[in-house]
Amino acid sequence: MSELLYLIVLFPLIGFLVNGLLGRWLTERQSGLVASLTVAGSFLISAWLLLGLLTLPEQTRRLTQTLFTWIPVGELQVHVTYVLDPLSAVMVLVITGVGLLIHIYSIGYMRGDPGVRRYFAYLNLFMFMMLNLVLSDNLVVLFLGWEGVGLCSYLLIGFWFSDESKARAGMKAFIVNRIGDAAFIIAMIMLFDRFGTLSMGDIAWLAPGVSGDTQLLTTITMLLFIGAVGKSAQVPLYVWLPDAMAGPTPVSALIHAATMVTAGVYLIARNAALFSLAPVTMATIAIVGVITALFAATIAVTQNDIKKVLAYSTISQLGYMFMALGTGAFGAAVFHLMTHAFFKALLFLGAGSVIHGMGDEQDMRKMGNLRHSMPITFGVMLVGVLAISGIPGLSGFFSKDEILWAAFEHGGGVNLIYLAGLLTAGLTAFYMSRMLFLTFFGQSRWADGKQPHEAPSVMTVPLIILAFLAIAGGYLGVPEALGGHNLLHHFLSPVLSATAAGGHMANEAVEMLLMLISVGVAGSGIYLAFRIYIDKPETAVTLQEKFPLLHRLSANKFYVDELYRAIIIRPFEMVSELFWKGLDVKIIDAAVNGAGRALSNIGGAVRMIQTGRLQHYASMLLLGVAFILIMIMAS
Amino acid sequence: MTSILFYMFASLLIGSSLFVVLNRNPIYSVVMLVFAFANLAALYFLLEAYFIGILQILVYAGAIMVLFLFVVMLLNVGPDRARPQWAAMDRWWFGGMVGVVGLTLLALVTRGMGPLRSSAADIDDGFGEIAPLATDLFSRYLLPFETAALLLTVALIGTVFLAKRRI
Amino acid sequence: MVVPIHHVIAIAAILFTIGVMGVLFRRNAIIVFMSVEIMLNAVNLAFVGFSRFHGNIDGQIFVFFIMTLAAAEVAVGLAIIISLFRNLSTTDISEINRLKY
Numbered sequence: 001m002s003e004l005l006y007l008i009v010l011f012p013l014i015g016f017l018v019n020g021l022l023g024r025w026l027t028e029r030q031s032g033l034v035a036s037l038t039v040a041g042s043f044l045i046s047a048w049l050l051l052g053l054l055t056l057p058e059q060t061r062r063l064t065q066t067l068f069t070w071i072p073v074g075e076l077q078v079h080v081t082y083v084l085d086p087l088s089a090v091m092v093l094v095i096t097g098v099g100l101l102i103h104i105y106s107i108g109y110m111r112g113d114p115g116v117r118r119y120f121a122y123l124n125l126f127m128f129m130m131l132n133l134v135l136s137d138n139l140v141v142l143f144l145g146w147e148g149v150g151l152c153s154y155l156l157i158g159f160w161f162s163d164e165s166k167a168r169a170g171m172k173a174f175i176v177n178r179i180g181d182a183a184f185i186i187a188m189i190m191l192f193d194r195f196g197t198l199s200m201g202d203i204a205w206l207a208p209g210v211s212g213d214t215q216l217l218t219t220i221t222m223l224l225f226i227g228a229v230g231k232s233a234q235v236p237l238y239v240w241l242p243d244a245m246a247g248p249t250p251v252s253a254l255i256h257a258a259t260m261v262t263a264g265v266y267l268i269a270r271n272a273a274l275f276s277l278a279p280v281t282m283a284t285i286a287i288v289g290v291i292t293a294l295f296a297a298t299i300a301v302t303q304n305d306i307k308k309v310l311a312y313s314t315i316s317q318l319g320y321m322f323m324a325l326g327t328g329a330f331g332a333a334v335f336h337l338m339t340h341a342f343f344k345a346l347l348f349l350g351a352g353s354v355i356h357g358m359g360d361e362q363d364m365r366k367m368g369n370l371r372h373s374m375p376i377t378f379g380v381m382l383v384g385v386l387a388i389s390g391i392p393g394l395s396g397f398f399s400k401d402e403i404l405w406a407a408f409e410h411g412g413g414v415n416l417i418y419l420a421g422l423l424t425a426g427l428t429a430f431y432m433s434r435m436l437f438l439t440f441f442g443q444s445r446w447a448d449g450k451q452p453h454e455a456p457s458v459m460t461v462p463l464i465i466l467a468f469l470a471i472a473g474g475y476l477g478v479p480e481a482l483g484g485h486n487l488l489h490h491f492l493s494p495v496l497s498a499t500a501a502g503g504h505m506a507n508e509a510v511e512m513l514l515m516l517i518s519v520g521v522a523g524s525g526i527y528l529a530f531r532i533y534i535d536k537p538e539t540a541v542t543l544q545e546k547f548p549l550l551h552r553l554s555a556n557k558f559y560v561d562e563l564y565r566a567i568i569i570r571p572f573e574m575v576s577e578l579f580w581k582g583l584d585v586k587i588i589d590a591a592v593n594g595a596g597r598a599l600s601n602i603g604g605a606v607r608m609i610q611t612g613r614l615q616h617y618a619s620m621l622l623l624g625v626a627f628i629l630i631m632i633m634a635s
Numbered sequence: 636m637t638s639i640l641f642y643m644f645a646s647l648l649i650g651s652s653l654f655v656v657l658n659r660n661p662i663y664s665v666v667m668l669v670f671a672f673a674n675l676a677a678l679y680f681l682l683e684a685y686f687i688g689i690l691q692i693l694v695y696a697g698a699i700m701v702l703f704l705f706v707v708m709l710l711n712v713g714p715d716r717a718r719p720q721w722a723a724m725d726r727w728w729f730g731g732m733v734g735v736v737g738l739t740l741l742a743l744v745t746r747g748m749g750p751l752r753s754s755a756a757d758i759d760d761g762f763g764e765i766a767p768l769a770t771d772l773f774s775r776y777l778l779p780f781e782t783a784a785l786l787l788t789v790a791l792i793g794t795v796f797l798a799k800r801r802i
Numbered sequence: 803m804v805v806p807i808h809h810v811i812a813i814a815a816i817l818f819t820i821g822v823m824g825v826l827f828r829r830n831a832i833i834v835f836m837s838v839e840i841m842l843n844a845v846n847l848a849f850v851g852f853s854r855f856h857g858n859i860d861g862q863i864f865v866f867f868i869m870t871l872a873a874a875e876v877a878v879g880l881a882i883i884i885s886l887f888r889n890l891s892t893t894d895i896s897e898i899n900r901l902k903y
Contacts, residue, residue, distance in 0.1 A: 613896060619732055619826050626739040633742060636857050641805050645813045652817055652840050656824035661832050668836050677845055682810070684855045687846075687862050695868050699839070699876050706880045707832055710887050729827055736822050740815035756857035768866070776863055783870040790874030796879035 002063035007081040008092060009046050009135060011038040012127035019124060032107035034167050035120035039103050039127055043096035046628070050089050053543065057406040059494055061086055064137065071140065075196060081137040087495040090334060090488070091134040091266055094341045095259050097469075099127055101462035102254040105349055108458035109250050109356060113554030119159060126152035130259050134266060139188050142267075146184070146231065149260045150177050156255060158246040168245040173240040180230020187223035190216070202623040204273035211277045221274055221281040225288075226407070228264025234322060235292040239561055245307040249352030252307060257314045257348050258341035265321045265337050268396035269330045271494050276328065286326025290420045294318030297427035301434070302554040305362050306351045309435045309560060313388070314344055316424060320403055323421060329406030330496040331489045335477045338488075342473045343387040343396055346466040347432075350381040353455040353463065354439060358446065364435065369444040373452035374462045378440050385436045387470045389429035390522045392515075395474030400425060400478060401515050408514055422521055431524030437533040481511040487531075641681050648674040659714040661707045665700060672696040684763040808865050810851035811872070817844035833891040842872050 015038030019031055026034065046083045053061050058581070063084040071078035078358040084092070103123060110116045129148025150173075158170030175555055185343035192198055194216060195206050209215065228234070233241035244256045255261070268275055268285070275282060293316045300312035317340050357374055387394040390401065404425070407418040444450065454460070478484020532539045545549045609616075651671040670693045673777045679688035761767060771779050821844060824837025846865045853861025887893055 155780050615826050616893070619728070622732070622822065622826070623735060629739050629743065638805050641809075645809075649813065649816055649820070652820045655840065656820055656828065656833070656837055661830060664833055664836060668839070671840070675847060678813075678847060679850055682850050684850045684853065684862050684865075687850060687865050690866065690869055691846075694873060695843070699873060700817060702838065702876055703832065703879055706884060710832075710884070710893065712830065712832060712893055729823070733819065733827060735821060737815070737819045741812075742821060743815070743857075750896065756855065758854070758857045762857065762859065763854075763862060766860060771863055772866070776900075779867060783867055786874050787870060790877050794877040794881040797885050799879065 001422035002065045002084070004045055004049060005065040005084055005135065006067055008042045008049075008096070009082065009128060009131045011041040011045075012131065014038055015134075016121050016128055023121060026117060028111065028116050029107070031117045031120050032103070032110075032335065035124050036100065036103040036107065036550050038124060039096060039100045042127070043093070043100050046092045046096050049084055050093060050352070053084060053086070053089055056334060058490075076192065076198070078138055078140045078198065079428055081199070082135040083137040084135065085495050086132050086491045087266075087269060087334065090338060090492070093356050094338050094593075095127070095130050095134065098258045098341050098345050098466070099130075099254060101466055102250045102258075102345065102349065105253075105352070105459050105462040106248075106250045108477040109352055110127040110248065114286060115159065119156075122152055122155050122159070123186050123251075123254070124253060126156070126260070128243060132264075133263055137199050137201050138407050139191065139200060139203075142504065143184065143188065145430045146227075146263060147181065148183070149263065150174065150231070151254070153177075153244065153255050156251040157244045159247055159251070163246075165256065165331070165401060169240075169243040170245040173244050176237050176240040177230045180227040184225040184227030187220050188225065190220050190223070193599070194220075200270055204271070204574050207273045208276060214278070214280075217274065218280045221271075221278040222284065223443055224271065224274075224287055225281055228267050228322075230264075231267075232261050232264030232318050233315050234264070234288050234319060235295055236560075238292060239564060240297065242308055242317055242557070244313045245305070245311050249307065249348060249355060252311070252353060253348030253352065256311070260322070261314065261318060262337045262341065264334065265318070265333055268322075268325050269496060272330045274324065274351035275325070281329065282326050284326070284562050285322050286410075286417055289319045289322030289324075289326050290424075291319070291324060292316065293424040294427075296317075297424045297431065298554055299557050300431045301427060302551060303431075304364050306354065306364050306367075306435060306439065307348075307362055309345070309349055309364075309431060310351055313347075313428065313432065315386070316428060319420065320400070323417060324403040324406055327403075327406045327410035327417065329410070331407050332399065332402040334492060334496070335488050336403055338476075339387070339395035339399040339470070342466060343384045343394075343470040346380060346463065346470050347388065348378050349386040349459070349463055349466065350384060353459055354379040355382075356455055356459070357452045359450060361446065361450075364438040366446050367439045367444075368442045369440070370452055371440040374454045376454055376463065376595075380460075380463045381436060381440065383467040383470055385432045387474075388432050389526060390425055390518060392519055393474075394471050395469075397519070398474035398477050398479070402477065403520055404518055405479075405511055405514055406515070408510075408628045412537075422518060424519040425518055427527040429522040430529050433526045433529035434533055441534050441536060466476040479511065481515070528561060619631045637681055641678065642673045642680070644677040647671075648678065661712050661714075662704075665707055668703070669696050669700045672700065682763075682795045683758065686763060686765045686768050807851055810855075811848055814844045814851065815890045817841075821860050823876065831886070831895050831898070832880075834895060835883070839872065839876070842868060844869050848851040851901055 015035050018034050019026070023031060048382055049063060053063060066079050066081040068080055069077060070080050103120075106119070106123065110119055113119065126149055129145045129152060131145070132140055133145030133149060136145060147279065154170045154174040156170075158167045161167045161170070161379055188198060194210065195203050197203065197206075207217075230237045241256060241261065245252055247256070267342060275285075296315035296319060297311045300309050303309045303312060317336070321333045321336050321340070324330070324336060354367070354370065354374065354377060357370075357377070358367060361367065383394070387396040390397045404418060404421050407421050409415070411417055455463075475484075477486055477488040479486055532543070556562075609620075648671055651667045651674065654667045655671060658664050658667065664757055672691060674690045676691040676696065679685075759767075818841055821837045821839075821841030824840065825834050828834050828837065830901075846868055849861045849865045849868075853859065884897060885895060890898060892898070
């Protein structure tokens, strides 16, 4: 059964090759079909393997397949080994499932675009790389996927590369990610140095043996975490994600919301055994997560671009996941990762549908009152907003509360992390409702002549399926406090060590109370948004005028991009210019040119002999003869 | 007596040859070359190469030099224009070449002659006259002789071809 | 033998050097050509001298062939000079550089 594992990865690769190499002979429809079918194949095989996995006893749920040895260099043996255990199974199903829906949606969204074959080729390549990332047992192969998804992200952000700002956004994403990747590589080298292997399974097994060496473990985990910070857009390396919205909206949904950006969360969860041994790193992760969650949420409040709101919301939710990881609740983080994939993909695709229907308009100030023109989109967006806000009964509620509960429990009561998380939850509810209200309610503010229309069924059907998942996804993890069985937790517990599953033995009454509090906070957030944006639309302006500084800070994203420009990019450019004009031109170029000029001058001097005059040549000939004669006589 | 004549003719030969090379006017050069070849013919006589001496006058001083004179007059070549500047480098070069070539040849003469016998071999009567030469030419050297005839024919055709058509 | 062989050879060497200088330093193609003739004759003189010295007639036969060759060479060479002059209106060999480029 495990010998089918490679097919999961192989199918998207085939799709990529077909679309990438033979694309010019495919029609647009065939191209989309090939891409979707290959992902569907991966999804079906994953589902089939998951069913097989469930029949195994809990502690032996681990399918492995070693394909070949990729890099055999001395002690470093990099095997391409795919592992399907509960954690990667969840990831693979989310990736292929959501990915499949987004592929189908893309057929409609990208219709008529001249680059549609290239688009699907990139998308399939992304799937291949992402599946490599989550299925690999070896860190090097994981890194291959890690870089591969980064590449696809770059290619897809800059998909419309003729627009320079979009091409630049792609480069920005790539460069910012490099910072994290450098740390990742160093971490890999240190791991290999210490453990002699880069297989994560082996490392997890060997890690307790070095638990005494706290400094080493802290360093390694910190470096891995920096890698995750880059990929998962945490403070301070989050700046690329908002710009990444330049790509096509389905790409934003797939790569920059549901899958790639969660790779950092996956990396840490996968190496839970290692991270659990480094409390300092764990604390750092929690703090960075909280800061990111709160910080991004405050920015999202004032954004007017519908995709930017969602981008900052994604950063904020990723911060939530890191907060869970930092508090040791790996299971909660993965749970939230899954539910977030559902509702955030849903929100992005819904936003895509709105943008599509409005004729490529992304500014919410030019929308409004769209619920009649786009009933289906409105319905699913409503589900998505309620889910992310944490309204009971939808998936976001369960996963978010689990994280808050973990934070509460970790701190042994009410603590800063918990409070910040709670505040973020309120802000999330507020700005998501704001987005919903601005887009679908109130007065229509679009320009005359625009005909907002509902998307075709090839787009709405995936939306409806995602909406269903956004509701139902949460029931995999209904906490015991609500009479559930927390299925996902028990499923994941063999992989994520004891800390993950252990938590929920505590006081159920307290947990219930916390849930009520967070529901209250979310509800008040929604109510506030309702008051400001529907009840009295003029209050938004009044508030802006009342707190101009706060508004400006938030609307301008706290000037972080400008700050980076001032403290990193400008000095870098100045140093570069110094090297260019000083070192390169004056020294290196001068040396090279000087060498050339010297040779040219020597050549010019030597050329004097080559006068082109026969008599000069004849005299040389004569000198030679004389020389030979003298030599003969001398001997 | 004969040795005095020899050195006299040799001096005239070298002097007129120098004149040929150093004079600017081609007409004078040609005339002086004729004179030089006449002196050379005299040297041949003194070296008892009578037939070669006659040939020297007939072929060189007669035929070849007339050809030269004819061409010089035909082309109406005037005296050489003076060199724009007889540069220092050229002067050094000239001196150097004279020295090198002259010294090499001188070394050849002085060193290479060392082992030679000091006196010449005895010769038969009629050495250098036409009969012994002709005997050899038409017996041992018949093939080269005929080849030379062919060469002259080819040269004749080539000359006519070159001089006649505009190339 | 009226003079030592050394002297004959020395005169031939001097004559040859004069010819070489003419070839190397004159710019008029006709003079250059005449200098070549001087060089040839210097060699002839050496041949004749050796022929007398050894009492061997072969040296003179060589001279005979050289004269034949010189005659043919002069005829063709002068024809070439005429042809060049027709095309370039000069016999200055420093200006004749058609094959240089």
